[in-house]
Amino acid sequence: MSEPVERSRLLELAVALARVAGDTARDMRSEVLGSVEAKSSPTDLVTVADAAAEQIIVDGIRSERPADAIIGEEGASRDGTSGLTWQVDPIDGTTNFVYGLPAWSVSIAVASADHTEVGVVYNPVNDELYTATRGGGAFLNARPIQVNEQGDLALSLIGTGFSPHSGVRRVQAGIAMSVLPLIRDYRRFGSAALDLCAVACGRIDGFYETGLNIWDYAAGALMVEEAGGTYRLLPANAHHGAWLVAAPPQLVDPLQDLVEKALDDLD
Secondary structure (H helix, E strand, O other): OOHHHHHHHHHHHHHHHHHHHHHHHHHHHHHHHHHOEEOOOOOOEEOHHHHHHHHHHHHHHHHHOOOOEEEEOOOOEEOOOOOOEEEEEEEEOHHHHHHOOOOOEEEEEEEOOOOEEEEEEEEOOOOEEEEEEOOOEEEEOOEEOOOOOOOOHHHOEEEEOOOOOHHHHHHHHHHHHHHHHHOOEEEOOOOHHHHHHHHHOOOOOEEEEEOOOHHHHHHHHHHHHHOOOEEEEEOOEOOEOOEEEEEOHHHHHHHHHHHHHHHHHHO
């Protein structure tokens, strides 16, 4: 594809769809609280707003980009012929959405066969729009962002998240107990997309979590890369799913080593 032109057009569409979907979900919140359901576990929540937001995004893609493939958290899936795939999380942080906490977002990424090309993460409560294109930088409300420069893990504020499944949470709790004494502190926002954007704009120094799906992290991971940081996917083992670690270049190795040591100690 003609990279700069195509990316700009993809970004324009992704931003428009994220804004409409996010604003619609925000406005629906008071109407949908009676329709909260559980998905993979009693703590894994979904509402009709999730489905409505995803449908807005999917309809927009189908209208403007009928040859593109789509993968959505709430079940949207179709093959395409263009070589591009839209990875959609209509509400990342549904528990926060249900409880009225402001840390939830719409996350949209567009990927080619080799890379994530475009990422958009929109928080409609705080009116914060994160955007990134491969090779074009990362932005918060159209202002460039970058990861933090300090390189001392002991002085680092680290984000993480927890699975809705109790067995995985036990592993995550063990990791957290090992890591916490060796860092400045934890922050837990409840939306992996916003956690990664927080790394990208320097609100936290690093992030790790297990069990994420591609729609959870694709847009945010591109944000980290384009803001000067690095992310890595660590392989799964008998105790947990694959892990994602994201941080500035000077912190990603120490953070990865710390997480892997904590995992080894659980074996």
